[in-house]
Amino acid sequence: MARNKYDIDEVLEADFDSKQFGRALRYARKYWKRLAAAFASSIASALISLVPPLLIKEVTDELIPNGNIGGMLKIALIYTSVLLFTTLFTAIGSYMTNIAGQSIVTDMRRDLFVHLQKLPFQYYDSRPHGKILVRVINYVSAVSDFLTTGLITFIVDFFTIIMICIFMFALDWKLAIACMGGVPLIALVVIILKPLQHKAKRRYNNKSSNYHAYLNESIIGMRITQIFAREEYNQQIFERLAKDNKTTWMKRVKLQFLVPVFIENISLIFTCVLYLVAAYLLSQGQILIGTILAMTRYTSRFWTPIVDIGNFYSEVAEIGAYLERIFETMNEKPDIESLPGSQPKELEGGIEFRNCVFEYETGFPVLNNVSFTVKPGERIALVGPTGAGKSTIVNLVSRFYDLTEGELFLDGTEIRSITLPSLRSQMGIMLQDVFLFSGTVKDNIRYGSPDASENEIIEAAKAVKAHDFIIQLPKGYDTEVSERGQSLSAGQRQLISFARTLLRKPKILILDEATSTVDTQTEQILQEGIKALMDGRTSLIIAHRLSTIRDCNRILYIENGRIAEQGTHDELMAAKGKYFIQKLKEKENV
Secondary structure, rough: OOOOOHHOOOOOOOOOOOOHHHHHHHHHHHOOOHHHHHHHHHHHHHHHHHOOOHHHHHHHHHHHHHOHHHHHHHHHHHHHHHHHHHHHHHHHHHHHHHHHHHHHHHHHHHHHHHHHHOHHHHHHHOOOHHHHHHHHHHHHHHHHHHHHHHHHHHHHHHHHHHHHHHHHHOOHHHHHHHHHHHHHHHHHHHHHHHHHHHHHHHHHHHHHHHHHHHHHHHHHHHHHHHOOOOOHHHHHHHHHHHHHHHHHHHHHHHHHHHHHHHHHHHHHHHHHHHHHHHHHHHHOOOHHHHHHHHHHHHHHHHHHHHHHHHHHHHHHHHHHHHHHHHHHHOOOOOOOOOOOOOOOOOOOOOOOEEEEEEEEEEEEEEEEEEEEEOOOOOOEEEEEEOOOOHHHHHHHHOOOOOEEEEEEEEEOHHHEEEEHHHHHHHHHEOOOOOOOOOOOOHHOOOOOOOOHHHHHHHHHHHOOOOOOHHHOOHHHHOOEOOOHHHOOOHHHHHHHHHHHHHHOOOOOOEEOOOOOOOOOOHHHHHHHHHHHHHHHEEEEOOOOOEEEOOOOOOOEEEEEOEEEEEOHHHHHHHHOHHHHHHHHHHHHHO
């Protein structure tokens, strides 16, 4: 089976930099008080939990041999108190950690979402959306857990090891040395395996990203899949990606569990050494049973945080791979943004292209020396063959792209001197593919004007002839719209989008093949809505249907990135040029 884009792993633009951890810590710094409380509670819990072995030693070596019942009851009360306080401090630490963790998740996802909204169309065109979604959801959650639970646990474990060493050396330095003889071996294991784990986790992240991206697109396009009966073919692709995901996961898991396996075995070996040394010292009368019992308890406690620290180093490799992708997205620079010194501007609708050249790829101009002027309130139609540059012109007016050469003015002001929010808030753009969001019809009409009243929504719907069909829906304006508006017809979706655009009261209206996908009867209704939209505002219309462009003040025929001819419909038909030939062909094809 042929490979596809989902078999291509993401290539990171830069190797992992440890400074990324510092950048991630900035998110945790904001909640340092809660993290400090969580850390203090965890330290208190860890410290208190080290008391029981000393109590066991006291009972075994002193109280039981002397028959001190009162002392034993006192020790039992202390032991119970230790357990209660350990549980209390553990609960407090967990609660504060979770609060901080969720706050960090919210902040990081917000920053990612805000940045994603600034990125140009090319960013989304070149990446499956599922891969972006994985970064925002899965990777951010993992990083947040690391910054809170992971780091606090690591520091507490490190502190616990130091305290255990102090207690062990205080009890018997010979047994303490016997226990800790395996530490150098464990350090060697971690040093060898850490880079291997990082590579394995990077490979898994790539395959997981491919897998989720394909799943996301397949769900969105399920209707097309069924129309073309591609279920079996798509299943083969899915199974291949799932297999790659599983294979890299298993390789990752094998390496991940090697560290705790090595640590566990080394700990068992040196625990045996501890028992041998203890037996010898006991036979020589140099140690008591209570001390041995306390040392064995500390030994078991000693290796647990060692194992956790080994796992922490594995987690560092994984989080490093996640941070690479999160910050790669955040480092993606928006091609189009408000320039320094730009100002808001109230538009009237005048547009002027001066010797404009535009290239998507260097050396391949899509527009070549285009110049024309549109007066406020004029209706201009852009016609011509596919790929001639019509959509590029309207995208430049909306400043989704910047010119390669030349100048573009709105009401005499160079377009880059106007802030993007000010510019886009005065644009009304109607596309061929209407996108409706989950929610009610009312929510969708209000989408671009959140503060609009219900009366304003209804008036906008009436103006574009959408009101009549909306009130016939099960709940009228409160009817829930399915994702992407699939529960509505193409014409109904267009009328709702017309109302949404009109409610925004744009100064410049752009219609990009807004009626090309509907039947003739529906188009007649839409034409009434379009007339309401265009009334009193500058309009740029990309269309082929004569009903849409006949009444325009001027028609620009675009060919090979240039304006081949322009005029009214009657003037161009009389000239019998390119526009005339196109209309004859369209008439023959009807």
